[in-house]
Amino acid sequence: MTENTKINKWMIKNGSFAVLDAGKPVIHGCMVIENDRITYIGEETPELESGIPVVDGTHLFFLPGLINTHGHAAMSLLRGYGDDMALQIWLEEKMWPMEAKFTSNDVYRGTSLSVLEMLKGGTTTFLDMYDHMDQVAQVVQESGIRASLMRGVIGLCPEDVQRHKLNEAIQFARDWNGQADGRITTMISPHAPYTCPPDFIEKFVQAAHDLDLPMHTHMSETKAEVEQNVRDYGLRPVAHLEKLGMFSRPSLVAHAVHLNDEEIEILAANHVSVSHNPGSNLKLASGVARVTDLLKAGVTVSLGTDGAASNNNLDMFEEMRLAALIHKGVSGDPTAIPAMEALKMGTIYGAQSIFLKDVGTLAPGMKADFIALNTDQAHFLPHTDLISHAIYSASSKDVEHVWVDGKQVVKHGACLTLDEERIRREAQAAFDGLLSR
Numbered sequence: 001m002t003e004n005t006k007i008n009k010w011m012i013k014n015g016s017f018a019v020l021d022a023g024k025p026v027i028h029g030c031m032v033i034e035n036d037r038i039t040y041i042g043e044e045t046p047e048l049e050s051g052i053p054v055v056d057g058t059h060l061f062f063l064p065g066l067i068n069t070h071g072h073a074a075m076s077l078l079r080g081y082g083d084d085m086a087l088q089i090w091l092e093e094k095m096w097p098m099e100a101k102f103t104s105n106d107v108y109r110g111t112s113l114s115v116l117e118m119l120k121g122g123t124t125t126f127l128d129m130y131d132h133m134d135q136v137a138q139v140v141q142e143s144g145i146r147a148s149l150m151r152g153v154i155g156l157c158p159e160d161v162q163r164h165k166l167n168e169a170i171q172f173a174r175d176w177n178g179q180a181d182g183r184i185t186t187m188i189s190p191h192a193p194y195t196c197p198p199d200f201i202e203k204f205v206q207a208a209h210d211l212d213l214p215m216h217t218h219m220s221e222t223k224a225e226v227e228q229n230v231r232d233y234g235l236r237p238v239a240h241l242e243k244l245g246m247f248s249r250p251s252l253v254a255h256a257v258h259l260n261d262e263e264i265e266i267l268a269a270n271h272v273s274v275s276h277n278p279g280s281n282l283k284l285a286s287g288v289a290r291v292t293d294l295l296k297a298g299v300t301v302s303l304g305t306d307g308a309a310s311n312n313n314l315d316m317f318e319e320m321r322l323a324a325l326i327h328k329g330v331s332g333d334p335t336a337i338p339a340m341e342a343l344k345m346g347t348i349y350g351a352q353s354i355f356l357k358d359v360g361t362l363a364p365g366m367k368a369d370f371i372a373l374n375t376d377q378a379h380f381l382p383h384t385d386l387i388s389h390a391i392y393s394a395s396s397k398d399v400e401h402v403w404v405d406g407k408q409v410v411k412h413g414a415c416l417t418l419d420e421e422r423i424r425r426e427a428q429a430a431f432d433g434l435l436s437r
């Protein structure tokens with residue numbers, strides 16, 4: 001075989017592309033892809049060898065794939081099971097009793113359902129904190145999606161069980177980092193300061209150092225949790241985690257709703273990123289995170305859906321729109337989180353949050369993780385500002401095509417890598433099984 005036949009090279013012509021440059025956020029032109037990478041993007045049509053396949057991008061708006069930086073994919077099995085409740089009651093009375101019954105097969109089925117929804121909705125990378133993580137990794141392998149995976153651990157259990165869970169988390173992180181052609185990366189993840197005693201969190205910090213991996217946790221989601229932290233440990237969660245050494249590792253915290261000025265400074269000084277989950281925070285009435293203040297302080301803020309049981313979908317377009325709207329509403333400032341900033345939160349800031357350097361933008365050298373919206377629809381006209389339309393008018397239903405790592409995984413709205421009918425059927429069967437056990 002010659003070099004040429006080994007390279008899968010193709011081009012998109014006549015498309016609109018979100019390059020997110022401040023001067024010119026959208027260009028009309030061409031993109032060239034070689035295997036898993038973008039090699040050219042620009043207004044000029046490059047001279048290419050003859051016979052290179054060309055895809056017509058007319059009426060398509062190409063965006064970097066969306067990056068969901070916090071969630072529990074298998075929880076889609078509990079969608080609609082426990083709505084309209086406060087976090088602690090929802091967890092203790094609804095989620096944890098059902099999750100205790102989850103088998104590996106349930107996690108496989110729930111995760112498949114979520115990955116199907118995410119891919120079809122334009123999410124090309126997701127973070128998942130759960131257990132039975134080998135099943136989640138399996139779904140990532142099969143579906144072609146990219147993921148940052150971690151065995152989340154709740155430490156409200158006897159010491160031998162704690163040790164067992166920690167070992168599982170370490171083993172998973174070690175075995176799966178870099179798998180699925182590099183689409184899987186891993187992190188170390190105690191569930192939250194209110195579910196893991198301090199000395200237990202320190203063991204995770206040590207493991208993250210040993211494995212040279214980043215860390216992730218839930219933090220300061222509710223006011224009650226912050227008060228409990230002060231009562232039990234004499235510190236608010238940010239200072240508490242800093243003291244336990246967590247921020248000596250590259251870290252991402254989910255929610256970070258209840259922060260004071262000093263805590264924002266500590267997060268910024270330690271380069272801790274925040275996964276903002278507006279849909280979940282609204283639904284559980286946890287509060288509204290200080291996103292504009294965080295961004296102003298230089299903190300990287302990305303977006304997450306959280307699990308489908310507290311959202312109740314995995315639509316990252318909805319999260320971007322919510323982020324753009326809520327912070328205008330609560331600040332009284334209509335210039336807060338403009339469309340472009342919301343899109344960056346859903347893409348490039350997402351990549352930075354989970355420590356991926358080569359996804360999140362459309363540029364030469366980046367991984368070919370991108371999506372195409374069909375703009376030839378009533379709610380996208382006229383074509384005044386496509387970035388604005390992507391944030392204020394679009395939904396996941398507008399996603400026409402999706403590519404991850406250079407491979408097409410969604411074509412004309414249908415998933416090419418997963419058996420949609422089987423996944424829907426097995427998800428319902430899994431829930432019925434959980435109810436009957």
Ligand SMILES: N[C@@H](CCSC[C@H]1O[C@@H](n2cnc3c(=O)[nH]cnc32)[C@H](O)[C@@H]1O)C(=O)O
Binds near residue numbers: 096218306
């Ligand atoms: N079952 C595991 C822990 C799984 S980590 C994921 C956990 O996060 C929980 N979870 C989901 N959403 C939220 C949230 O918004 N805040 C806190 N916990 C959540 C979820 O119910 C699940 O138990 C163990 O044995 O240690």
Ligand SMILES: [Zn+2]
Binds near residue numbers: 071072218254306
């Ligand atoms: Zn969560």
